[in-house]
Amino acid sequence: MADAAAVRLALDAPLDLDATLYSGQAFRWRHDEDGHTGFVANEPVRVRIEDGLLHVEGAASRPALRCYFRLDGTHAAFLTGVRRDRWLAQALDRFDGLRLLRQDPWEALVAFLLSQNANEAKIRRNVEALAATAGEAVSFRDRTMHRFPDPEALAALDEATLRRLGLGYRAPYVAHAARAVADGRLDLASLETEPYPTALETLTSLPGVGPKVADCVILYGLGRLEAFPADVWIRRLVDRHYYRGPNKTAPYAWIRAFGRRRFGANAGYAQHVLFHWVRRGGASPRMDATTRK
DNA sequence: AGCCAGGAGAATG
């Protein structure tokens, strides 16, 4: 076991681990004493920041870590290049070290299938349940952890089992996606090089994947920073502060186009910072439960 | 076009 392996990585720009790992983009991190334990490239790792360096214990390779945490200038480029409008400026004021992680497309697809109409705690439980049931056990720092199951392993679970794990009506969605990838009908890796509209169309053709989930997979899993997922919080922010259209709430496609128009190539990055900031009470808790009605 | 089930648990009051 390569438990003992440890590396230190220089930071090219701010990295706020608390904000980054618990902002609802990744669901397997756990806070402990002075660090965080989770997975990078499906390898158990423990990370912490000390003396301005990212300290990592575990077998994840240096390139995998650089990719995952975007220690490649992506974050700095976002901070300097994105248009800081009124709200994003405030959000970045508090969370300039909140990074968009570059995650595995398969795990992202499953996690965001599970995310629909759920909360972060539930997503975490479901993801952990899948790992505990079908993921390979691996020992790390005197603990047994479970890697995220590959498509074949999840495809081997029947729908009833998935339901028993608490996935509810999302069970058939996960089962279908697992079969599609395991059978080779869906090639997630190839989506990384497809144009955004093509990736979107392919993903939304899967049952349980609508525009929101597809945008999440494209952003968090495929690393396409232009995707602008609009969940209820972003929707609220946009409806309240940006949308002046005929409908009560902005249509999804309108929000997506708005994100691109306002924040450009880094729209998804901006979306995530705004999402986290709003949820952490940035713009008055529920964005004014009293005035909206 | 709007409405609602389906599933479960945290947050809210």
Place this chain on the structure above:
DNA sequence: CATTCTCATGGC
């Protein structure tokens, strides 16, 4: 303790 809400989607 009851109600509402939660990183939505699909079917009607």
